[in-house]
Amino acid sequence: MEPWYSVYWFRSVQWQQYHFAHPLALSLIPGILVLFFLRYYLSRNAQQQLNMSLGQLRYRRIGTDNLIDRWLSLLRYLLPVSVFMGMAMLLVALARPQIVRQQRDEQSEGIDIMLAIDVSESMNEGDLPPNRLAVARRVAQAFVNSRKNDRIGLVIFAGEAFSLCPLTTDYALLKQYLNDLNTRMIRTSGTAIGDALARCINRMRDPVNIQADTAQIEAGQTERSKLIILLSDGDNTAGNLDPVTAAKLARAFSMRLYTIAVGRASSVKAGTVDEGILKTIATIGSGSFYRATDARSLQRIFAQINRLEKAPVQVRVYEDIQDFYRVYLYWGISFLLGALLLKNTIFGNILED
Structure with missing residues (x-):
């Protein structure tokens, strides 16, 4: 970091980075100029002057370079400028740059989701062009992209x-499976x-998951939510386990069940789409049925x-705060000390003190 006496602290790039804890203090800086103006206005007719004859001096300096005179004339403003800068720097320090x-x-435990997708011959129906499976595959991939x-x-x-595909956070691998x-x-x-x-x-x-969940519970964390999304044309015609029994098992393990019937009812032969079973198992599984x-x-x-189905997200914001008020406090004290020194030189008007 630059030393406090470096002009680096007055660069505009540095000031643009600042956040002021008490910005109201900065608004008092123009008030210093108002005080200077009032002081000048109120004391302009009461200034004491020491009249001196400078005729010989002026005669001797005729024709000489008056550059020194101009500099001396400008340097008489050095004292008020030092006072102004000192007070301004103290106000900047008070504003706490x-x-x-x-x-x-952002931390989120996430949830466990199993996608169950029907790949039977009936999913080749073209009522959802190009076919039901292709649409389901594309939408499922978009769903995976939206999860975190x-x-x-x-x-x-x-x-x-x-x-x-087992439970995984490798979404690229999962989307490849869906694509195939x-x-x-x-x-x-x-x-x-x-x-x-x-x-x-x-x-x-x-x-393995049970052990992981047990460890989470022991650590004071809640158990991960679990849900099943089943997508089918709704016709249960095979298998060794009744869907209602399976839905009751899912409920026993605190798994929510969402069922989606794919296809237009008018395009399927009567009696082949069993929406009732999908609705039933969705109700048993504390989920919802959709068509x-x-x-x-x-x-x-x-x-x-x-x-x-969104897992709660814990957002922690860490702030690294660096204070620089000491730099401008040192500058303010230095300017005021400089003004006191100038009071004892030719730049100070002893008759006004």
Whole structure:
């Protein structure tokens, strides 16, 4: 750092960095000029003068350079300028110039999310162009992009259910899995909603995660929230586990369940879309049921879930405050001491004291 007597402290670049704790003190600086003006106005007719004859001196200096005279004439203002600068610097010090550096630290424990996506043949229907699965894949990727500090996993299902991606914060890897989804990944026909829910539950109650959650609880932190987002055409035709039983298991493990029925009801044969089971398991799982009839409605559904399921964020703001009032206090004292010294020289008018 520069020494206090350096002119560095008067640079405009330095002053632009300052935050003044008491800016009202700066507004008093123009008042000093007002006091000087009042002093001059009130005492201009009462000034004492010592008349001297300078005829011979003027005669001797005729034709000589009057540069010294001009300098002496200007130097008589040195005393009032020193007083003004001293008082101004004291007011600047009173305003407490500071440089404040802020650092924001955002902490969020996040939540655990399992995406269960139907990849059965019925997801190739073109009522959501180009097809239901393509739209679901694209919207799910956008949903992943919108999350922060959350662990997200992926389960796919048709006649069977498979865990494609465990809970992870590697969103690039998860989006790659989503991009590769197609209806040929599972050869077994049908839609096993109950088995898909069971896979999601098992992933989120993994022993490793249980130990981690236990450690968090012991440290005084709350347990991570858990939710399942199941996206299907709603037809439960396969699997070993009843969806209602699976939903009750999810509720027992404090997992919320959101279900989304994809496709227009008019484009599917009567009796094949079982919205009732999706509504039922969503109610049991303390979540919500949605129907997506087009790409925009599916985007709105995921956006609504995104707003509802947010982990609390703790924001800590650290401030590094550096005070520089001492620099200007030293300058103010120096100017005032200089003014006292000038009082005892030819620049001070002893008759006015």
